[in-house]
Amino acid sequence: MTALTSTTKTLDFVQKRKPRHALPRELYSDDDIYREDLEQLWHKEWIFAGHTFEIEKQGQYLTLQIGDYPIVVVRGADGLVRAFHNSCRHRGSKVCQEANGKTAKLVCPYHKWTFDLDGKLLFAGNMGSEFNKDEYGLKPAHCEVVESYIFVCVADEAPDFDAFRQAVSPFIAPHGLNDCKVAFESNLVEKGNWKLVFENNRECYHCDGSHPELLNSFVENLSVAGVADNEDPELEAFWDRCEAAGLPSRMSMDEENGQYRMTRIPLTEKAVSYTMDGKPAVARRLDQSGVENIGALLYFHYPNTWNHFLGDHALSFRILPLGPRATLVTTKWLVHKDAQEGVDYDLDHLTRVWLATNEQDRQLVEGGQAGIISPAYEPGPYSDVAENGVCQFDDWYCETMRRKLAN
Template identity: 75%
Template sequence: MNSAESTLELVKQRKPRHALSRELYTNEDVFAEDLNQIWHKEWIFAGHTFEIEKPGEYFTLQVGHYPVVVVRDDQGIVRAFHNACRHRGSRICQNDKGKNAKLVCPYHKWTFGLDGNLLFAGNMGAEFNPKEHGLMPVNCEIVNSYIYICVADEAPNFAPFRDAVTPFIEPHFLDNCKVAYESNLVEKGNWKLVFENNRECYHCDGSHPELLNSFVENLSVAGVGGEEDPELTEHWNKCEAAGLPSRLVMGETGNYRMTRIPLSAKAVSYTMSGKPAVNGRLDKSGVEDIGALLYFLYPSTWNHFLGDHALSFRVLPLSSGETLVTTKWLVPKDAQEGVDYDLDNLTKVWLATNDQDRQLVEETFRGVQSPAYRPGPFSEIAENGVCQFVDWYCDTMKERLSK
């Protein structure tokens, strides 16, 4: 069997409401198919528009086998390109971020405009046509400061996700924000374990004391239906009356979810005290305790929006056993560090939580590599969210590998 056939067979062997098998986390052929069928075909969260406010500002990322550069051009348009020179393939932008008037390949100085057009290529002769050798574009969409890219030739329809997420994000005015702090953490585990860990709080009581000063998981919004919690319904009604969409919305295939949940009693932000971390508000609802807006889009991002700040998380697979998790703390653009917020107070809860999650993922990856490992059943009470993610993964792989 080839890698697609063997991966499909492994996916089909998964028992309903059970974890994935050892091979689906560790096998290199499976990882190759994860890249081919998911990461190279889905919309991937790249970064925020306010990270590249001026023409020439750019950032880079690696989506599976594809190096990508995202740049703002001279007209103010955000564009994405394959970060490979049209000459002999060198990466053009080799830093994580920067600012250039033009995109110049370090190898042979081929020079591209910020719109991707080739402007200069020395010693190529009279027959050479620069119009045929511009940078290869990458599909790029923007929704309320979030830049999403897709490296496939034909990207999935972005409109359903845009229509669903916009009403939730819009009241938080992210276009008027900045990154107060960025964390990049390499977790030595498979990307699926990283997302599985995020999709349940079954582990929180024993692992996340800082987070539990404010966060309370509501099992009614795990993403698989079920009865509404009266407290949750009351919170939704309060927030929606103030102009903040809150009720659970799920994508047709289960690939995205948006909802707002209450925090613990007297907590309004992710801080050790539960008090606001930032002076001022992201929203104009007039409601102090709006809880936390949670949204995810598989396979690359989950997000938390509070009254005073927001957090965006990006997941990128580096190998079958390494995953990059990038966290950005977002605050109003005019907020001043040391005046309107203390950086340690702002970041302490999630820096601790991220590192705790890293340890959980790494220990799980070590464990599932054992030939003795056998997948166990998910809790019907506390693991419906992680089951929903695993179901989405298996359904997606079955559909695409069967073609």
């Protein structure tokens, strides 16, 4: 199928979506539409890769696959964080094969071409006297950092990043993520389209029947769940208390196209963290506000990350598409860098709620994918009360794809 036909098909199904309804079946399963998702979104937008404290030392690196592009993010000798296409300039082999590691130089395992941490080619054996090493450095990818979050864009020209940086920085900064470490990491492959994974995150309509562990502490506040501006005196009082302590809390969002949003929500009564008993999971706090119960700061950035920040720890979630019906979900539990396992936190107490929740969400996503591929599937309407968030995601997807495909 030609690129023009693929574009036409995708645009046709995007335009067929009824307002405030789920997406047509093909947008969750069709191979050609998945290709357009990669080309128009994943290969052109800023993608969350990982955290700077994961590559704190010179030569530390992490790798990820953004659609068709293998990427390596590495800390240079000058302390800068850079991203490169993880493809040797000789015959294309992946230079860094592991998910993360530490190395003095980036050495391709195939023929030992050796690159400096800034991407320059240092050694290429048996290439003759006419060979010019300066022409064969690793190809760079766009890389930006905001409050420990590393974002990568593989497009030739990256979209603006500054607006997002300015919006999100005041919210994250008080939580001290630059002084964190990863206490635990989970990687889960969900056999569902990436849009189903994000849709599932954007509503808690399903929580009562699916997430008993999470509901010990989390409660969805419908005033901030979607895009509606509903007055809630208790929420306003909570925001006032947190903001007086230096913690931005009132909703801030991308007014232009809805790609990102930040807001803080209170937890259930007496709960201060995502634990089975609602008590702190980590003895050492991240913030310096002096407020015992700061609820949970939530932020998302489409198409691949949502995040939760509490008083004692934070969680970052990253999704990466593996195919039309498969998505990698990576969850990282972040604690203060000086917190010691077995002393300041118990790993089971820290991780039990979201390990259970992630597994439950995997089953929901896979059940949704299995039903959606049925020829009998017909998109249903969204709840005006409980599904404004998921509707907002679908609106963003359709409007973004329509704008990109029409050009």
